[in-house]
Amino acid sequence: KLEFVKVNQAASHSGPNQQSNDAPVPPVTSQVKDGDILSLVLKDHKGKALVTDLYGRNGVEGQFRYHQWWLKIGEAAQAVKVKVRGPPSSCMLIWEDEFAGLEIDGQDLQTHGRVAWLAKHGKSDATLSHFTRGVSLHEDGTVSLVDAQHMVLGFDDGWALAGANQVHQSPMPAVVV
Numbered sequence: 001k002l003e004f005v006k007v008n009q010a011a012s013h014s015g016p017n018q019q020s021n022d023a024p025v026p027p028v029t030s031q032v033k034d035g036d037i038l039s040l041v042l043k044d045h046k047g048k049a050l051v052t053d054l055y056g057r058n059g060v061e062g063q064f065r066y067h068q069w070w071l072k073i074g075e076a077a078q079a080v081k082v083k084v085r086g087p088p089s090s091c092m093l094i095w096e097d098e099f100a101g102l103e104i105d106g107q108d109l110q111t112h113g114r115v116a117w118l119a120k121h122g123k124s125d126a127t128l129s130h131f132t133r134g135v136s137l138h139e140d141g142t143v144s145l146v147d148a149q150h151m152v153l154g155f156d157d158g159w160a161l162a163g164a165n166q167v168h169q170s171p172m173p174a175v176v177v
Contacts, residue, residue: 025136025138025144025149025150026138026139026140026142027138027139028087028088028089028136028137028138028139029088029137029138029139030088030139031139032084032088032137033084033088034084034085034086034087034091035083035084035085036083036084037081037082037083037084038081038082038083038084038093039079039080039081040071040079040080040081040082041076041079042073042076043141045073047075047076048073048074048075048076049073049074049075049076049078049079049080050071050072050073050074050079050080050174051071051072051073051074051075051078051079051080052069052070052071052072052080052095052098052118053069053070053071053072053074054067054068054069054070055068055069055070055117056068057125061124061125062123062124063123064121064122064123065121065122065123065124065125065128066119066120066121066122066128067098067100067119067120067121067125067128068117068118068119069095069098069100069117069118069119070115070117070169070173070174071116071117071118071173071174072169072171072172072173072174073155073171073172074171080095080118081095081096081097082094082095082096082102082118083095083096084137086134088136088137089136090134090135090136090146091134091135091136091137092130092132092133092134092135093135093143094130095118095130098118098120099120099128099129099130100118100119100120100130100131101118101119101120101130101131101132101133102116102117102118102131102133102135103116103117103118103119103131103133104116104117104133104145104151104176105117105160105161105162105163106161106163109145109147109148109151109176110148110151111161112151112156112175112176112177113156113159113160113161113166113175113176113177114160114161114175114176115160115161115162115173115174115175116153116173116174116175116176117131119131133145133146134146134147136149145176148176151176151177152176152177153174153175153176153177154174154175154176154177155172155173155174155175155177156175156177157172158170158171158172158173159175160173160175161175
């Protein structure tokens with residue numbers, strides 16, 4: 001379960017780490033606003049949070065470059081902080097330290113287990129911009145994809161689908177379930 005903690009403010013909502021395709025979509029939160037900075041703390045893992053882990057800086061300079069970070073379980077003191085851009089019903093989560101946005105690996109949004117990245121892309125390292133995946137922030141603390149509301153951020157016991165490869169990672173990466 002995830003608990004979104006506004007920086008310098010206590011949170012009171014959390015949610016399940018999985019939601020079936022049949023489950024009703026919970027209401028959008030009214031506790032989070034455009035411009036809020038959220039610390040991604042894990043409710044079910046005391047003292048733990050989502051933290052960044054550099055996956056790579058890839059591509060060819062001048063053609064296409066991208067930088068990606070895993071979101072993995074780590075110490076709460078190292079929790080990644082993201083800025084909410086837009087209303088909670090359809091917003092982006094931006095890690096301002098690197099100007100990277102939340103993205104889901106691949107275009108198949110019906111497949112559970114796709115890895116969630118913080119990433120940025122562009123032609124050169126000097127001009128990279130954040131990804132713009134739209135998400136919804138719900139009252140129960142779940143984060144769903146705007147274009148696939150039945151898919152929420154969660155965990156699959158360390159398994160993640162990155163491209164065509166299913167990998168096992170420790171610490172556990174965040175995926176869509």
